[in-house]
Each structure stands twice: as structure tokens, then as C-alpha cells.
Amino acid sequence: MHPDVETAPPAGPLDAAPRRLVVVGGGMVAQRLVEAVRDRDVDDRWQVTVLAEEPRAPYDRVALTSYFSGRDPEDLALGDPGLWDDPAVRLVRGARVVDVDRAARTVRVADGRTWAYDELVLATGSSAAMPPIEGNDLPGVFVYRTIDDVAALRGWVEQQAARGRPVRGAVIGGGLLGLEAAGALRALGATCTVIQVGTHLMSAQVDLGGGEALRRLINRLGVAVRTGTVTERMRVDRRGTVGRLDFADGGRLDVDVVVVATGVRPRDELARAAGLEIGARGGVVVDEACRTADPHVWAAGEVACIDGACLGLVAPGYAMAEVVVDRLLGGSAVFPGADTATKLKLSGVDVASFGDAFARTPGALELVHSDPVAGVYTKLVLSDDARTLLGGVLVGDASAYASLRPMVGRQLAGDPSALLLPGKDPASGGDLPDDATVCSCNNVTAGTVRGAVTDHACTDLGAVKACTRAGTSCGSCLPLVKKLLGAELTRAGITVSHALCEHFAMSRRQLFDAVRVTGLRTFSEIVQRHGHGRGCDICKPVVASILSSLDDGHVLDGERAALQDTNDHVMANLQKDGSYSVVPRIPGGEITPEGLLVIGQVAKDYGLYTKITGGQRIDMFGARIDQLPGIWKRLVDAGFESGHAYGKSLRTVKSCVGSTWCRYGVQDSVGLAVALELRYRGLRSPHKFKLGVSGCARECAEARAKDVGVIATDNGWNLYVGGNGGFTPRHAQLLAEDLDTDTLVRTIDRFLMYYIRTADRLQRTAPWMEEVDGGLAGVRAVVLDDALGIAADLDASMARHVDAYADEWKATLEDPEKLRRFASFVNAPTTPDPSLAYVAERGQARPATATERAELERSTAGGPVVVAGTTLAVRS
Amino acid sequence: MTGPVQVPVQVPGDVPVEAPVDGPVDVRVDVRVEVRGAAPRWTAVCRLDDLAPERGAAALVDGEQVALFRLVDDTVLAVEQRDPFSGAHVVSRGIVGTRGDTPTVASPMYKQVWDLRTGRCLDAVGREPQDLRTWPVQTDGDVVLVGGPGAVPGPAEGAAP
């Protein structure tokens, strides 16, 4: 072997050395291919090397546009990042392959390194096509394919904006990609004109009628459209950057930025040079097994020309990856054919097309419903007997997409024209045949989803997603998956119990409604009327939370005190040794030097361990129950109030420093954060929740990791909802854009109240939004458009909360009755718990371990021991 | 560094440590009865009114930590204050409830559930069940008495405060 050739590390315990699989290209298809190898190659027969030109691990190109709302490239991560740490997998970033030597079975990378392979997969995807227009290389002209492309585009627009007048943008190409790019330019604050050569927008997917409806929707977003327009030249301006577009019809358009989105070209150059067959319109020709004429060279994804065509969608690419892996492992899978159904991902513009959208099947019938006022255009293509669905186009309202698409090629039950009526969701999911594909991204059939319920005991959406992968990519099939799940559970006679516990047969939401309607206000009355027994640690805190949402009494009032768990009961956080931690509120993370001194002095006097929390405040640990009132007396006297770190309630509103100090800030993020924190402090909810506010799109406050995230824009605030960190991290999704402060606050009010009323016990906002009617769109309809007619009621509830708020700790200190619960012992109220023991570590106290405790007891024979931290002050 | 750092030691049995409290905290009469020598058979620990219904309170009985619970019907029950699953003395701070007709408490630490009458662990939350010790309790008028070793329910002897 050539001495420079890098080889895979030697084999593990198996006798046969693993074979070397080299993948050229680190895109979406490569990622799926490696995932499939690691899933299925249980004997570690293959050592996989991925040579990737881009400087990063494979990412979700389909979601590229979300880079503009999320900013962080990490948001686009695909699958389990642990995949790349697998010893059987090697990802080489920044490695562009320049040559394939089929005879020697090696590939060479631009930097000269050579890799040997036993089998080679070309997964090089496509590049954005650049039409030969004069001036297409000017600064300010961009394509839209990679993270680097969109980062450069963003940087350019921001730089242009700094010149102080609106940035004028144009997108050449009115297809799926062009419209996404247009949305991105608008999101960046630029104006935008879409230039389309053809007669209408998205001409590859929708017909003329659909294109016209689409134009109206696009116009509503503030995007201008020029159809039938050929761009002849891009002209340079005085600064040497792109300044004007000249059209063949004599028209002109002044521009500061141009995005070219006229199509893609398969990156088949390696195969060409290696003498492999190339398709008429490009692409590496492969057979149904995805193999080229060379038995050791395969191609998958956008670069592959299969059945005479390259496919510019991710789902067929994933299918090819699975076929290749199956073959490498000795299987005989063949490419199943492509589903070219598409859905435009542009918020506010619903477009989908599927199947034979252009009615090319002989004898096909078209059924059209058009409502220009509502901006809706719907077309179904049916077989000549009007019974079998062949395809369709949905513009303006594509809610039926998820359920119609799997019905393609199948007989429709009932009158098809009924399906066109707006708001009708045709297939209930229940009658969908088992082999119908429900999730095309991950090729999951209705049968597989049903099997998840019957064979794998999944009873909720989260479990089905984890088990089948359905809905884990673009998510457009989730409504259908949810329906299938529901139908299957009913059919299997599984009643999903929503009972809270043995005392209440209802869910939190049902109980909330019941308590609201009956007006009962004590646990005894509620359990007598709606449940039985005397409750437990599950239902009692739920009832306490519901009651506080409904009338905002003190958490320790009367019988209610007995419902709280210890944290809410003593208004502190229980720690592992039975002591508590204390967190005063520091709204927006803003604190005066005087405030810091008070906290420091209190912590010092009581020997408390201090730590800065992730929520931008200070946590003091190691307070005994009997010390809590004394500690709080000092804090309250100094103007602090409860931070509710112990409650299922608002924790903090995290903020960046914002426009007051930051060079980039466009709004006062701290001011807003303080106002929001003061507004929602003490608000009890099904789960703790957090907010974040960033002063510009750089997002230093990580607001999108919060239940409610606010990001400043030049025109106001963008509102995101449903994010969280923790066990299952989620990024918040965009709910509304460019809101003024009043509208923002009102929208958050309603969002929180709607959540508080309808979520299940311990359900965070993200899973709640998956379950709630209509998902994100449903929430938007309720909080922005008042679709349920409850907005006024939600507003009134929040107003009541804000008016009734009082600091729980202050109220407690004023009430001798409430102070009684802080006795360490009922018969020795100020005697410390003798079992507590502390040792010093890094200059502060921490609980002693069991061994340390035993040692201490031995050395101080007799009696239990309290060893104080270095700074514990004992006053007499 | 080996072993823990030893810093000023307080042994609360001998010298009660006064909590550094500025506020109005100590609102209760200390009714602990200290009998030196032989263990008393019954110790008066508090008045019934000192206990909130369906909530626990800790008490020191002969140097041992006991968790007292007053149920809705004013029955008082006593179990070990030490939570065997965490080692922390916190059982009195758990939520009181029922399982069927059995009065229960759930650990505030890791949520295990015990029968308050027998101390039997009813739900070990996936761990090896560990029961709690129990103490006999009786009330004399409004005084709550906890029985020491060998105490049998009956009229209280000379332990009223």
C-alpha cells in the first residue's frame, strides 16, 4: 500500500478486519448514511470515514432559513452529535476531495492526503446554480445553500443597514428556495423584490391559478413580485458593489443585495473526472441499488441521477442512504421511487403541492376551489372516475396537506369536493392504509406508527416520535401522527388515563375547569366534590397551584398551607441534607452594589454557601429551617423579595445588557426584562417557567432557550415560545414578529394564562404546545386572533394576578401564626437539627459526606456533631 | 488534603445554639421535659394546637428526632424523622395524604411513601423498600405525649407540663 495512504485503525475483537467505507461529502444524506451504518452494522464490520468540505459536522440544510431567527449554527445540528464520537466513525472536516482513483481505490483531498477505500459513496449534493449574468460576481451577490452563504448574506445586510437607510434586496428566482430567501431578506429588515423568469411563482410545483394566489400572499408580506422577467445585467455602483439590476424588458431595479436562487447543479465533477457515467442533465448515474457502473462506487442524495433524474429533496436522499447501507451489509434493497411532495416553509404563506399536481395523468380531473378574498386556492387532481386522489395544490391553507398526501393513489371515501372546503380535514387518519407513508422525511408508514402503539406500548406523541422517528425532521406530519395515535389507542381499547392520581380521576386541565366553574376554594370541598380520600403529594400541590392561579391568595393561607410541598411551605429550596437554599429576586439580573453587600453580609453572618445561578441571581445554601425567617427579615428590610425559586412559577427573566450599554443593542432589554419579571413574579403554573430578553439578534441572553423568549428588532420585539433547557432541551419557536411593547406584553399575558389553564401537571410549555389544539398555529390563533373568544378572560386573569401580587415572605414575617412552621422542633423551636454537619471546601461550607460524618463522630466521642463552615457565626 | 477540615464544633445537646434571629420568631413555649437518668415512659411534647392538621412537625424525644402528624380527625401519629433513603431528617416536612384508607406521608426528598400507622414503606420509587420506626402517641386533654421504649398506651403518668 502507498505509504501516505491513511487507513482505518485495526479491527477490534473480531477476526476479520473491518472494511473501509469512505463517504465523500458531509451533508444531510451522508449523516443519515452513517447513522444507518451505526444502527445496523452490529458486528462493526465497517469503519466509516466522512470527508467533508464544509468546516462543520452535517447540519439541517432544510432548516437553513431558521438560521436567521436562531442565529446559532448549533440550532441546525442533526441527530445525535455523539455519532461523530463513535470510534467506528471518523469525520474529517474541511476536507475537499479532488480526485478519485478507481484503480487504486483511493481518494485524494485538496491538502494532498490520500484515503484508501473498499467501498466509496459519493454524497456531494449540489451547488447553487449561478446563471451567466454579467456582474454575477459583484460584492453583494449571494447564493443560498450553506451556513457560510447565509452568514455572509446576513453580515452584508447588517453592514448595509448601518448606512442608515432601508436595504433594498432582490431575489432572482421565484421557486421554493427563492421565496424562502425572500422571507429571510424581509426578516433581516430589507425590502425585497422577487424576479421570476416564468409566468408565476413556484412554477415547478403549482399551476397558474395557485401561482396567482401565492403572489397575493407574498405581496402581503411586503415582498414585490415581477414575473416574466429576465435579468440581463447586474450593474456595479460607485462603491464597487452591486447597485442595479437591468431587465430584458428595459426595466431597472436599484438594489443593495441580490440573492440568486435559480436552481441547483449536482456536484458530479469527481465522477466525471473518474470516467463514470453522467446523466443528460448532470448527476452520477446509478442503478436501483444506488451503485454506479463501478461495483465499489455508489452515489446517494442530490448528486445521484436515478431513473434519469436528480432529486432535489432530502427524503429520496435518505431513502438512497438506507439502500446503500442495506447493500453494504449484504441486503438487496432497491430505491423505492421518489415522493416529490413539497411544502413551502415560509411563515405566513402556506403552500403545498403533492403527487400529480399538474394533472398529467391521462384523463385526470381537476377540482378547483379558489377564494381570492380569503387568499385560498385549492386544487385536487383525481382519476377519471373521480375516486382516486392523484395529487393536488394547496395555497393559503395547507392544513390538509399532512392527511391528503398519504392518500395519493388511493380511493377517497365520500364526495371529494367536500375536501376542498376550507378548514375541512379530510382523512381522519383512522382509515389510512398501513403502507401509506405518513412521514416522508423519515419514510415512516401509518403501519409503523400504529405498531408503535400496539407493539411498543407508546401512549403519547413523544414516545411515538422517539420510537418511529416520525415527525422528527420537518414536523409537517405531526397532526396526522397524533390522529393515528389517538385512533389506535381507542381501537386497542387503551384508555389513556388522564387521572392525576388515585384521588382525582381527571386531568389537571379538567380539574382546573371544574374548580373555576364550581368556585370551590378549599381542598376539602374540592376533593369531596370531584375526588375522594385525603389527597397525596401529587394532587395536593396541583390543587394549590390551581387555587393560586384563580384567586392569588397567600400560599400559606389556612388549609392551603397543608397542600404545599416543603419548598412552597417554607418558601425555600430543600437540599440533600435537609437544609434549604435562599434566593432573593434580582429582577432582570440587575442589582446595585448595596444589594450585593446585603446579600454578602447575610451569607457571611449565617455561614451560607453562595453561588451565582444560571438565572442571573444569587443562591445561598445551607440555611436551616429555623434560620429562614431571620435571614428573610434582613433581606426584606433591605428591600429584597421572594425569588420564588421554590415554586412551580416564574423563575427569572434573563437579559443581556441591551442598548443602554451594548454597541449592538437596538432595544432596552434590561428594562423590558425587569418589567416582565415584576409582572409575572409569583405567578403559579403547571411547571416552572423562565423568560429571556435579548437586545438584538445576537441573542446573548439565550432567550430562545426559554419558555418565552423576546429578541429585539429594529421595529420592536420578536416573540418566541416553547423553549427550555434541562433534560430535553428545546428551542423556542417564533410566535409573532415586530411587536410593540404593549402588544408584546399582552401577547405574553395570554400565552402564559392559556398555558396555565390548559397544560397538564408538570407539563412544560414545549410539550404543551405539541399537544394543544392546532399546535403553534393554534396557540397563535388563540393569543393573537382570539379564535376561542377567551382573550378578554385571559387578560382579566392576568390583571388580577398583577393587582393581587404581594411578597409572600414579607407577609409571612408579619404573621406570627405563619412563622410557627419554621420551628426546627415543636418542643425546641430554635434548637438546630443535630444531624447537620458541614466541612469547608474552596473556602465555603458544604454538607459533610457520610464518611466524613462518621470520622467526625469518632473523633469527638459522644453526641452528634455540627461542624460549621469556616465562616459560621454563632451569636448568643 | 485527607479527611474533613475541622472547624469550631458545636454540640447542641449541651449548648443550645441560639439562631441569629432578629425577627419575631420564637413564639412558642418550650415544653420539653428533661428527665435525667432513666428514660421516661411518656414525654409531653406539645399541645394539639401546635400541630397543623395534615401537616407534620418534628420533635426531640430523648435525643431522638421524631416526626409527628396530626390527621383531619385529630389523631396524632409519630414516625422516624430520618428519611432512610436520603439520610436527612426531613420526614415531618412531607405531604400528608391517603392511600385507600391508609394515612400516608411522602418524603419531601425523593417521594417515597410510608404508612403513618405502621411505618411500612408503601412505595419505594424503584428502590429497596425501607420502613420507618414508629412511636406510640396519646393525648391527655390537649397535650400530646410520645411514648418511649416500653411505653404502653394508657393514662399518662406525671408527664404533663
Ligand SMILES: Cc1cc2nc3c(=O)[nH]c(=O)nc-3n(C[C@H](O)[C@H](O)[C@H](O)COP(=O)(O)OP(=O)(O)OC[C@H]3O[C@@H](n4cnc5c(N)ncnc54)[C@H](O)[C@@H]3O)c2cc1C
Ligand atoms: C434553503 C434550503 C431549503 C431547503 N428546503 C428543503 C425542504 O423543505 N425539503 C426538502 O426535502 N429539501 C429541501 N432542501 C434541499 C435539501 O437540503 C437537500 O436535498 C439535501 O441537503 C441533500 O442532501 P445531500 O447530502 O445530498 O447534499 P448536501 O446536503 O448539499 O451535502 C453535500 C455536502 O457535500 C460537500 N461536498 C461536495 N463536494 C465535495 C467534495 N468534493 N469533497 C468533500 N465534500 C464535498 C458539500 O460541501 C456539502 O456539504 C433545501 C435546501 C436549501 C438550500
Ligand code: SF4
Ligand atoms: S444580544 Fe445584542 S444587545 Fe444584547 S448583549 Fe448581545 S449584542 Fe448586545
